[in-house]
Amino acid sequence: MGRGKVELKKIENPTNRQVTFSKRRMGLFKKANEVAILCDAQIGVIIFSGSGRMYEYSSPPWRIASVFDRYLKAPSTRFEEMDIQQKIVQEMTRMNDERNRLRMIMAQYMAEDLASFSVQDLSNLEQQIEFSLYKVRLRKQELLDQ
């Protein structure tokens, strides 16, 4: 989207990174606002810059606190403790050796024991899988375009 194609990795030049951050942050909020209005949705977006500054968007007429409050009340929502995040990281690290193979079979693995999921859980899972699928397709296309 611009004079040149941009690789999806951290922009090393701090000045360029700051400029891009400023522009794209505005773009992201604009998009969020459009979805909220066009599709009658309630949206909250929080951004922390690398330097720790916070920016937020919340779809009118709700305050962002309201969106998060609703998030807390969502039936299947569980707030992960830091402990659990650490467990995730540890688990991912442990699996490093067979990481690729594991990823290949993860989709299969994931779908094998769905009995204990609620409808909301499954909807969330569905979304995450769709996003994964999107990313896989994107990556494949990138390779094909080379």
Added chain:
Amino acid sequence: MGRGKVELKKIENPTNRQVTFSKRRMGLFKKANEVAILCDAQIGVIIFSGSGRMYEYSSPPWRIASVFDRYLKAPSTRFEEMDIQQKIVQEMTRMNDERNRLRMIMAQYMAEDLASFSVQDLSNLEQQIEFSLYKVRLRKQELLDQ
């Protein structure tokens, strides 16, 4: 952005609204992901559809809970902190199904490092993910049909 210009107001036709919601939700998450990576930012996005379904994005490797936790601690935040923090603590205390959560998070992690995959690998992965998506949807439908 499309065959016709769209007025910024709620799309009245429910079918069109749903289609637009689905497309733009994906677009919004993609944009958020790009900003997070390009600009080294931490981003959380929560969307509630008009029907109350929740969708979320959180920039890897952070979980969305982490973004919100940081939000609650931000100096400029001034809504009822005690109240909401208490709710968080309660939620965290009630949390007991980390296994399923972990599995759900895996989908997101899974797609994060695709650099080493060949096109053939990706096609296989794509097929497996699509199959998983199919099974998740099937299971969800079963629950809804009960």
Added chain:
DNA sequence: GAGCCTATTTATAACTT
């Protein structure tokens, strides 16, 4: 009614001042 397609609109990277 979920995908795929493509004409157009929109976002933005690099340029300019």
Added chain:
DNA sequence: TAAGTTATAAATAGGCT
């Protein structure tokens, strides 16, 4: 360095299947 401009990449509305 910041603000405005423009060429180009990306998103997507409406069609089509």
